[in-house]
Amino acid sequence: AQKITQTQPGMFxxxxxxVTLDCTYDTSDPSYGLFWYKQPSSGEMIFxxxxxxxxxxxxxxxxxxxxxxxxxxxxxLVISASQLGDSAMYFCAMREAYxxxxxxxxxxxxxxxxxxx
Amino acid sequence: NAGVTQTPKFQVLKTxxxxxxxxxxxxxxxxxxxxxxxxxxxxxxxxxxVGAGITDQGEVPNGYNVSRSTTEDFPLRLLSAxxxxxxxxxxxxxxxxxxxxTPGNTIYFGEGSWLTVx
Numbered sequence: 001a002q003k004i005t006q007t008q009p010g011m012f013x014x015x016x017x018x019v020t021l022d023c024t025y026d027t028s029d030p031s032y033g034l035f036w037y038k039q040p041s042s043g044e045m046i047f048x049x050x051x052x053x054x055x056x057x058x059x060x061x062x063x064x065x066x067x068x069x070x071x072x073x074x075x076x077l078v079i080s081a082s083q084l085g086d087s088a089m090y091f092c093a094m095r096e097a098y099x100x101x102x103x104x105x106x107x108x109x110x111x112x113x114x115x116x117x
Numbered sequence: 118n119a120g121v122t123q124t125p126k127f128q129v130l131k132t133x134x135x136x137x138x139x140x141x142x143x144x145x146x147x148x149x150x151x152x153x154x155x156x157x158x159x160x161x162x163x164x165x166x167v168g169a170g171i172t173d174q175g176e177v178p179n180g181y182n183v184s185r186s187t188t189e190d191f192p193l194r195l196l197s198a199x200x201x202x203x204x205x206x207x208x209x210x211x212x213x214x215x216x217x218x219t220p221g222n223t224i225y226f227g228e229g230s231w232l233t234v235x
Contacts (some may be wrong), residue, residue, distance in 0.1 A: 043205065047224070097215050102173065105160070105162075109159040
């Protein structure tokens with residue numbers, strides 16, 4: 001079974017608008033972390049934001065926020081005020097402390113975001 | 118991506134040739150891993166290491182070899198390249214996820230290696 005599910009292969013958003021990228025996960029490990037990475041066309045993996053399973057508040061980093069709903073096993077990325085430079089592939093990933101993934105990142109298949117001027 | 122050096126950035130191989138992708142980190146990280154990225158598949162784990170002398174297989178290990186003789190280096194070897202190994206390869210390193218109450222966000226990626234097997 002997929003451990004990380006990103007149901008939106010591609011999305012469009014108008015410049016300056018907010019957009020939500022969906023991510024659901026599956027784990028029985030009580031200790032885990034959720035990550036979002038951005039991959040522009042140049043190919044590098046850029047870390048955006050992190051949420052720990054024990055964190056009480058939703059993570060925020062500038063224009064990025066993570067809508068963490070633990071009971072629903074959901075970790076959606078919200079980008080506010082989209083910019084043309086936000087056009088990229090976005091990956092959700094999970095790292096379990098003690099689960100079967102042995103501390104390695106498990107990635108979703110990604111969402112390609114296109115920002116329209 | 119300061120701290121993780123991955124080489125080469127681009128490589129074209131002929132079917133059957135062998136090569137080694139190099140990965141080095143200078144942060145004294147215990148964990149190192151190799152991923153491959155194919156269109157529509159996200160990143161998939163090939164091999165990983167939790168410390169010098171310790172390696173294990175990930176999701177897609179066939180056709181690849183690794184070793185970890187030092188903490189700093191984790192090379193990935195393609196013994197006999199096949200067109201199915203055409204992909205983008207990423208090396209990553211981090212501290213153990215068990216060093217804090219929750220897995221930390223100290224995961225560093227190399228810049229990627231674009232490999233084409235013809």
